[in-house]
Amino acid sequence: MMKKKYCAVLTAALILTAGLSGCGKSGQQGGDGGQAANTTSESITLTFGHGQAEGHPYQLAALYFKDLVEEESGGQITVDVQPNGALGDEREMAEGLQMGTIDISVAVAAALSGFDQSMDVFNLPYLFDSREQAFQVLDSEVGQDIFKNLESSGIKTFGTFDLGFRSMTNSKLPITTPEDCKGLRVRTLESSVCVDALGELGMDAVAMSFSELFTALQTGAVDGQENPLFTIYNSRFYEVQKYLSLTEHFYPVCPVMVSEITWNKLSAEQQALVADALEKTVAYERELSGQELDKMLEGCKENGMEVNEVDKALFIEATKPVYDKYQAEFGDIVEKIQAAKAE
CATH class of the missing domain: 3.40.190.170 (Bacterial extracellular solute-binding protein, family 7)
Structure with a gap:
């Protein structure tokens, strides 16, 4: 060995x-392109x-x-x-x-x-x-x-790698339409795009370190959060969150x-x-x-979370303005992504 x-x-x-x-x-370090010559x-x-x-x-x-x-x-x-x-x-x-x-x-x-x-x-x-x-x-x-x-x-x-889509949890009510999001204080990723997207749904979106999240949910500093099912289950958010809504609004790359x-x-x-x-x-x-992924969802249910589907078309429509806001910054890249989706 x-x-x-x-x-x-x-x-x-x-x-x-x-x-x-x-x-x-x-x-020694290699020559062209920094390629190595480690032959030991x-x-x-x-x-x-x-x-x-x-x-x-x-x-x-x-x-x-x-x-x-x-x-x-x-x-x-x-x-x-x-x-x-x-x-x-x-x-x-x-x-x-x-x-x-x-x-x-x-x-x-x-x-x-x-x-x-x-x-x-x-x-x-x-x-x-x-x-x-x-x-x-x-x-x-x-x-x-x-x-x-x-x-x-x-x-x-x-x-x-794949984590599946991010969905919403909270301690107040089931989220079935964008109207249900209004006024909820929700933690999201430390990204202005994420904050703005959830803001379009009427949420008070807060960028916060993940290490602070469980305590913030436990104390009510925030009403909810959004994460992939793996994170929701493995972080035991079912202990401090009642409702899981499968909004699948962000895909974490x-x-x-x-x-x-x-x-x-x-x-x-x-x-x-x-x-x-x-x-x-x-x-x-x-x-x-x-x-x-299905096992994670069942695990959340077995631990007492109420899980509901949503009409994603309503959420897609409600968050369209964020694309307009970032058009100058990301418009060209989004067009290329849309073209690659069609291939």
Whole structure:
């Protein structure tokens, strides 16, 4: 069994383990395009950090990636999976990718808008009609072109994980029409697009860190929140929220990312191995996510939540003004996304 190498990196009082970039490997940087020329047989450890719990599809997919890479590399490359936000929140982990203190991570696009403002286009309401349609667009040339903008921040992307759509919960009443939203104080992502979209429904939308959310719901500081079913169930929001309305208003786009510093330290052979493993991992996570979504919904029901469907056409119509507001900023990208949906 090959010995793992660990490197301590102090970030916000966390000790990050075993980033490839800090592990002092021999071998030189390559020439054209920054490609690496690491041809040593020295073992490498890749740190894969994410913010979800052990039973979440993210974690199962990360472990799947670990098994693939370690087997295909004959143990030369090992993977240290760090779940539960152990390495920071999604934005902090993205910053870790920039610095090379984290090698691989996944984050919702809203957490990445600070690196590339075009990521905020994915926070527009009802941008996709289904998970399958989202996959079609995100895997297309249009989707890839949008993600390429992150490369200027030192982040490479390799497909997107799936969380399913975001839906609304609250402690006051079932939401069946936009009228029911009026006056509800609801937490959303730290994105002006998300705040504005919910504002069009008459909600008092509050951008708040996820770490503060459960307490805010428990104390009544906010009436509700909106998240994918995985988050609603695994975070036990059913303990502090009575009503779950399947509005499915946002599709969270979650790119799988690799530090460019890390990537350029891999040999061409290692890059091909990691890229292939990530492609297989994305397919695996999406399939797993689809299988688990119904279980998450049943789990919410079994724990006392009242679940209701909505007429999405009413919500789509009510949130149209947000597209007008961001036309100058995202209009061209939205047109390309609409064209990719039709292909």
